[in-house]
Amino acid sequence: MRWLKKKTYPEFWTSYLEHFKTKTKDFNTLRFIAFDTETTGLNTETDRILSIGAIAIKGHVIKVSDSYECYIKQDVFNAKVVKINGLLKEGRLDKIDESTSIIQFLEYIKDSILVAHHAAFDVAMINAALKRMNLPKLKNKVIDTGRIYKKTKYVKNDKHYSLDELCDMFNIRMHDRHTASGDAYLTALLFLKLSSLLRKKNKGLKLSHFLDWI
Amino acid sequence: MKHTIAERIYDFLKAFPPFSMLSRAQLLAICKAVDVHYLEKDTDIFINGSPIKNQFYVVKDGAIGLFKAQTNALVDKCDEGDIFGLRALMRQGDYKLTAKALEESIVYSISLDLFEAYIATNPNASTFLISSFATNTTYIESSTLEPAKTALNVPDFFEEQSANYSKNPVCCALNTSIKEAALVMTNKRVGSIIITKNNKPLGIITDKDLRTKIATGFMSISHSVDKIMSSPVITFPENITVAEAQIAMIKHKITHLCITKDGTPNSELKGVLSEHDIVVIRENNASVLVKEIKRATTTQQLQHIRKRAHEVLKRYIAQHIPITFATRILSAINEIITQRIIDLAIKDMPTPPPTAFSWLTIGSQGREEQLLLTDQDNALVFKDVSEEAYESTKSYFLKLSKIITNSLNTVGFEFCPAGMMASNPKWCLSLSEWDIQFKEWITKPDQDNLMLCTIFFDFEYVYGDKTLVNAMAEGVSKSIASYDIFLNFLGLNALKNPPPLSFFRQFLVEQDGAHKDQFDIKARAMMPLVDAARLLVLSKNIKINNTILRYKALAEAEPQNKDVYIACQEAFKTLLRFRTEQGIRHKDSGRFIDLQTLSKADRLELKNCFKAIKDIQDLIQTRFKLAQFM
CATH class of the missing domain: 3.30.460 (Beta Polymerase; domain 2)
Structure with missing residues (x-):
């Protein structure tokens, strides 16, 4: 039967999976990747990723040297989105194919813990792209800064806190909103602030403190 | 490839020295590799006595306080764009201060490698950084003091000055035993000894070598010095500046530089410049x-x-x-x-x-x-x-x-x-x-x-x-x-001391008293210029006190006499320098000059000054019609 037949995956995918074989170490040496996607719209099925921005956090420090940024060539194009994020279909940026960007992104993130604001959407966008490449979903653990915020504050309502609102609340100066890299950087800063709140609360910090709430 | 985050950091850093002194490519390279730290209020970045991390810091948001260990006194407060932690990096020792966030802060850190690659190699930037050290250890001024006056904003030539090195370095030959060398160092109370051959530096032994290679028992004290010396030595020419010296020490992670005649190890040894020498210069x-x-x-x-x-x-x-x-x-x-x-x-x-x-x-x-x-x-x-x-x-x-x-x-x-x-x-x-x-x-x-x-x-x-x-x-x-006739009287007074034009034929020197046979540079040369300048600015209602500046203002006010005024200005500078040199040499007011000590060049310089005095006195005599009073 077809589903029993061992599926063969391209090399980049197998080497991506390789990274998950080693066990995660202590919190301070863990690599987190704050990332954000800019998309043509909010429909994970029909919309497409315009750009990905990502930056690493290790030992409570944001590593600018360890970051990723790409812009993706479009077939589907939604003119309305241009107003928000300024990514014109034929802009001046160097653009790559969606599949190339996914290959690069996987190579970059390895087994790191992904951090995103309202992570479910960004992860779904990447997974949709993976599906178009006939690949399974992302294997990484994911942390949602929106949800951590609610946990740290014991907010019980269902309010949806935008990145803008949280940056305001946490006194983070906003630059480059609505660019993937800019939002990834803001998310990274927000993550650092939330981590230190959690650390205070728990007198120390373990990965489980985050993952408990996912 | 586009790097939005690095560009944003670039936009921030480019407003602050020394980053403002770097080229776009240099600064962007740094920005692509900074680390971003978030600090809650009261968290430490480094603690006094802890080993240095190979990086220095720039405050992005918030404020960082530097504290003294024992007293916990706030030594400096750094805010947006300020640099800290660089001094320890240069010194390569443990931290001597504690850095703590005074409020919630975001701080960038920049590694030593980046520093060496892009900042240390840029003369303007490195000069700036080193001079900023001085401010990094100062105490916060008491709030009761009035704000500093503008005179203090004069830039200091300090960094570009030649470094003052020890001109009689303690040396020994290659076959000297380690024990003998240590005895010489102890007797001469120095922390280093240079191993020379034909007066060219081959190597150096410092206190540290004795500690790490001898006291640990790795090497016997009866061995010859070449077994433990650091070789080759890092050499520089005599005109090395403070900034260059400090950069060289960081770059090579050493504490002593050899000064040689042409700056290479193949020329005569002239002296040794130690880290301590730099500290001393810096304190003053x-x-x-x-x-x-x-x-x-x-x-x-x-x-x-x-x-x-x-x-x-x-x-x-x-x-x-x-x-x-x-x-x-x-x-x-x-x-x-x-x-x-x-x-x-x-x-x-x-x-x-x-x-x-x-x-x-x-x-x-x-x-x-x-x-x-x-x-x-x-x-x-x-x-x-x-x-x-x-x-x-x-x-x-x-x-x-x-x-x-x-x-x-x-x-x-x-x-x-x-x-x-x-x-x-x-x-x-x-x-x-x-x-x-x-x-x-x-x-x-x-x-x-x-x-x-x-x-x-x-x-x-x-x-x-x-x-x-x-x-x-x-x-x-x-x-x-x-009562403007007063100016005529003041004019007469200004001409009281005619220029000592007979200086070179028969020295116009003091005839009696303790300073017999000496030339009174103050009364004979400087006061005539001072008096002339005062008279002229009073007559023009210009309110300036400094003689040099008075002549400068006069030159602007009266272009037709510009040459005379500029000559007086230059003459006064020369005389002031002359008097100061004399005063330093003889540890006195420098007022009386022993003519025997003057070189030919000195005499010519003085002669030019006297010419300016003659010209300005002629001008005053004519302008205030003083001939009729005399």
């Missing part, structure tokens, strides 16, 4: 002194600082730093010392001053031409008070002046033998009394009064209510305007 940096003055609480401390200021001056003179620059620095230091003394004196009084007053310096201090320590000349003006209050007010200010002049004396400005000090009831007057006094001198210009005018007309505000000083100056111009 003018801007450091100014900061120390502001936190001094006793006159003894100020006395010590003034002595160090003299060392700064010596360095400036030895290294041909422009004399106008040296004068500005030294005058600023003297002025701040005086201000600090007055602050302290007011605190010593049982009550605050009963009314507004102003402290003035007069004579050469007022003209800001005093480089060497000479005696003090000062005066005090206080606001007019009612007749009943006058006695108590005057006695208050006399008492205050007594404390101030005593402190100035302790610091090194000796009492004026002629009693021209604010502690003298004659020179501690109310505004209207000064007005009357000036009017009297102007309307009765006899010899004595003219002499007083030449001293008191060059008053300069130092402390207190500046409006009083402005009112005094106003009074002087009004009195002169209503």
Whole structure:
């Protein structure tokens, strides 16, 4: 039967999976990747990723040297989105194919813990792209800064806190909103602030403190 | 590839030195590799005594405090764009301070590798960074102090000065035993010894080598020095600057540099420059002194600082730093010392001053031409008070002046033998009394009064209510305007000392007294220029005290006589330098010059100065029609 037949995956995918074989170490040496996607719209099925921005956090420090940024060539194009994020279909940026960007992104993130604001959407966008490449979903653990915020504050309502609102609340100066890299950087800063709140609360910090709430 | 985050960091850093001094490519390369730290209030970035991390920091948002270990005193506060942690990086030792977030902060860190690749190699940036060290260890000024005056914003030539190295390095030959070498080092009390061959440096042994290679038992003390020496040595030519030296030490992670004749290891060894030498130079940096003055609480401390200021001056003179620059620095230091003394004196009084007053310096201090320590000349003006209050007010200010002049004396400005000090009831007057006094001198210009005018007309505000000083100056111009024949008398007085043109044929030297056979550079050369400048600016109602600046202003006001004025300006600079050099050499006021000690070049230089004096005196004689008075 077809589903029993061992599926063969391209090399980049197998080497991506390789990274998950080693066990995660202590919190301070863990690599987190704050990332954000800019998309043509909010429909994970029909919309497409315009750009990905990502930056690493290790030992409570944001590593600018360890970051990723790409812009993706479009077939589907939604003119309305241009107003928000300024990514014109034929802009001046160097653009790559969606599949190339996914290959690069996987190579970059390895087994790191992904951090995103309202992570479910960004992860779904990447997974949709993976599906178009006939690949399974992302294997990484994911942390949602929106949800951590609610946990740290014991907010019980269902309010949806935008990145803008949280940056305001946490006194983070906003630059480059609505660019993937800019939002990834803001998310990274927000993550650092939330981590230190959690650390205070728990007198120390373990990965489980985050993952408990996912 | 586009790097949005690095570009944003670039936009921030490019506004601040030293990053502003880098090229776009250099700075962008740094930005692509910075680490971003988030710090909650009260979290430490590094702690005193902990080993250094190979990076330094720039504050992005918030504020970082640097604290002293034992006292936990706040030493410095860094905010947006400020750099910290670099000093330890350069020193490569443990942290000597603790850095803590005073509020929630975001800090960028930049690695040593990046620093070496992009900043240390940029002369402007490295010079800036090293000079910023000085400010990194200063104490926060007491909030009671008045804001620093503009004179302090004079840039310091310090970093570009040649570093002062030990000129008699302790050396030994290759076959010397380690024990012998250590004995020589101990006897000579030095921390390093250079191994030489034909007077060329082959290697170096420092205290550290003895500690790590001998005391640990790795090597016997009977071995020869070449077994443990560091070789080759890092060499530089004699004119190495402080900035270069420091960069070289960081780059090679060493504490000693060898100075050779041509800067290569293949030439004659001239000296050794140690990290300690740099520390010593740095401690006597003018801007450091100014900061120390502001936190001094006793006159003894100020006395010590003034002595160090003299060392700064010596360095400036030895290294041909422009004399106008040296004068500005030294005058600023003297002025701040005086201000600090007055602050302290007011605190010593049982009550605050009963009314507004102003402290003035007069004579050469007022003209800001005093480089060497000479005696003090000062005066005090206080606001007019009612007749009943006058006695108590005057006695208050006399008492205050007594404390101030005593402190100035302790610091090194000796009492004026002629009693021209604010502690003298004659020179501690109310505004209207000064007005009357000036009017009297102007309307009765006899010899004595003219002499007083030449001293008191060059008053300069130092402390207190500046409006009083402005009112005094106003009074002087009004009195002169209503009695303009005074200028003719002042003119005659200015011509009293004709230029010593016979200097080279038969030396015009002092005929008798202790300074027989010496040339009085002050009376014969400098005062004629000072007097001429004063007369001319008074006649033009220009309010400037400094002689060099007076000539500069005159050259602008009278383009037709520009050449004469510029010549006088240059002559005065030369004479000031000359006198200062003499004073440093002979540890005195530099006023009397022994003609035997002058070189041919010195004599020619002086001769040019005398020519300028002759020209300006001719100009005055014509302008004020003085021939008919003579």
